[in-house]
Amino acid sequence: MQGCFPLRRPANFKKIEIPQTYEDNLDEAEIVGIILGDGYIYKNNLVRLKxxxxxFCQHFAKLIAKTYGLFAPIKLKKYPTxxxxxxxxxxxxxxxTRNNKEIPDFILKGDKFIKARFIRGFSDAEGSVDVIYNRRQIxxxxxxxxxxxxxxxLLLxxxxxxxxxxxxxxxxxxxxxLLRNLELYQEYIGFAISYKRKKLSEAIAYLRNCKAHDSEKYWDVLRHYLHSGKSLRGSAKELGMHWETYRSWIYGMKTPCQIKKNIEYGWVPEDYEDLREQYDFLPLISFQ
Structure with missing residues (x-):
């Protein structure tokens, strides 16, 4: 606390509104995410977000008022509190939260929208959008x-x-x-903090316009060579590729960095095991 608040202020025993509707449960899931991330509970009588x-503070205050019917003032000092x-x-x-340490059962066993709202709250508190160099990730x-x-x-x-x-x-x-994961995150979860929303949108736009992330072409090349019946140069010409790049992919001499990352995350096509039987340089992965 470090002197931010008068600790001897009498506790407020005002009865709170217990969430009853599905919408209330969604809001409470987000509140729990925020609390587990950056929130603080002091001696059973103070809930704080600094x-x-x-x-973000204003958003939290609105959630508290809407969900529990409580007034949540904001102090504007060095950091909004x-x-x-x-x-x-x-x-x-x-x-x-079992003393602010665990995710509640109603979230763990909830539907994907309950889980998404919890993740949004936690990500707003503890997450960032990394756009350093060529990285685009949360x-x-x-x-x-x-x-x-x-x-x-929960994300899975x-x-x-x-x-x-x-x-x-x-x-x-x-x-x-990976582009697809970030797109799903934006669609189902998102951020309440405006600058994080903007950075995520910019990251997705960057990946969509980046040819290096057209990973499906790599798999198309592997499939194409199995059925083309032509020489490397002839097969590469059919796809409009330089034959040396085509050859490096077919023989596993060079694998695009994005493909390596996809495989590491298990983001591979449905026929991956069939392709592995033909291309022994493709690593064995465990689908869990």
């Missing part, structure tokens, strides 16, 4: 590795593939990359 983005003095709300969130940073692994499964339930990276030093990261 972040850099004013629009939204806080709620409510014993009932603090106790509810502590019980739901990175969620967190010390709780088990929590990241649960979020990875929505159809989005991701990878948890654990380093010897520093926080673990969950990475969402």
């Amino acid at each position: 972040v850099r983005e004013l629009d 939204c806080f709620v003095h409510s014993t009932n709300l603090a106790e509810r969130l502590i019980n739901l 990175v969620i940073t967190q010390n709780n590795v088990s929590l990241l692994k649960q979020i990875k499964q 339930d929505i159809g989005i593939q991701s990878k948890v990276v654990i380093k010897k030093f520093g926080s673990a990261k969950l990475i969402i990359s």
